[in-house]
Amino acid sequence: MAEIQDRGDLRDMEVWNGFISGGGLAAEEEVLLDWKPGDPVTPQYVLMLPGYTDGEDTTHQAVYLFFLFFYCDTFFSLLLLVMCTDYLCSPEDNVYNISFSRFKIRDLEGGSVILDLKRRCSTGDVIELDAGRFIQYHFSPTFLNLREIGATLEFTVGGKAVNKFRLIERHYFRDLLLKTFDFEIGFCIPYSRNTCEHIYCLPDLDSHTIEDMISHPFETRSDSFYFANNTLIMHHKAEYSFSQGLELNENQT
């Protein structure tokens, strides 16, 4: 600690966002009970979400009611039916200027690379910021046979250090929560480029669910919530298709 304080280039301790002092972090239990609409979104909040976020803004109030009635079992099952709102934060909430520069997914068992994307600087028309947080994937049905997938994220950080950088990703098929993934990336220094690989173990699904997922493209969805210091800073969405190419399935009605 003394060695760090002697360094002239670390004048602004706030830049490190509590990494050194350990301060600035709200108690997780207090955040859970005291949350109300308009408050920062925390990991505990998103872990309690009943479904994929694709509803209207009024559902923010619904989630607030959800916590109010959390201890009242009579209303609990009713509130579970409430769909949540769409994006839980705005693009401007990314105050750390985190930008994903490369994304790669690979099959860990077979070793083959499935997708490797490198982001280029956008040119031409102005792109809506919400559109930049959404993507559709067209997988083949054989993708569902994979067991472990490695997803490598390369991202850059702006002038503020990121403390307790964390990703919570939830995958749904319609109203069914398939699986939740929780990755704590940790601390990122300012003006850095970082690479991190996340290991996804695909859930064991019954054949009926798999068939439904294949025959109903884009009804499999995911929310990716990125947190820094237990506060939501980014929210990305994705939809997935596992259809057999683009041919008509005669069994579909």
Added chain:
Amino acid sequence: MEMDASGVSRAPISVLPAAEVKATLKPEADKPRCSSTPCSPIKSTVSGYQILHMNSNYLVGFTTGEELLKLAQKWSSPDNSNTEALPSPIKKPVDLSLHRASRIYKAKSRYYQPYDIPAINGRRRRRMPSSGDGCLKSMVSGEPSKALHGPLPLCLLKGKRVYSKSLDYLNLDKMSLREPADTEVLQYQLQHLNLRGERVFNRNKT
């Protein structure tokens, strides 16, 4: 550890420097290339992304939100109402995604003319995909990309900057009362109208 619906835990991660990541890649066997999809090692670009590698055995393709919005704007433009049939390597579209996509465009497309289903016991029957396929086929052959992506996701329609576009996109104010429409489309559009009304009502309360 992983988390499923019953508990919370953290999944293991491995933090690798970029150089090591490249070194651990195993060389992939050559696979036959498909002319309709980008394949490795061809370096193609898609809406701000450069595709360094894509394995078509697992991933047929992907579409960014920007592309979807551009497609939606293209589909909803008046110049696109007389789209000619475009050659496509795709023989038959996925029927379900087409049906969902057609729900959005029924109010506007001149090619789609669903016949009126007579009411039974006071309730209109749901239109079955097998009926009126002649109209759908013409729409499909003219605009196959609509069927590929399904209806535009709500999260793109409700973005702050695109919200006004979504209203134009649905053409609610231009919809003719005489125009036959499927019950599902009307319900979907009414839902949007009701939600807008609720928001105004809430503001007046404060």
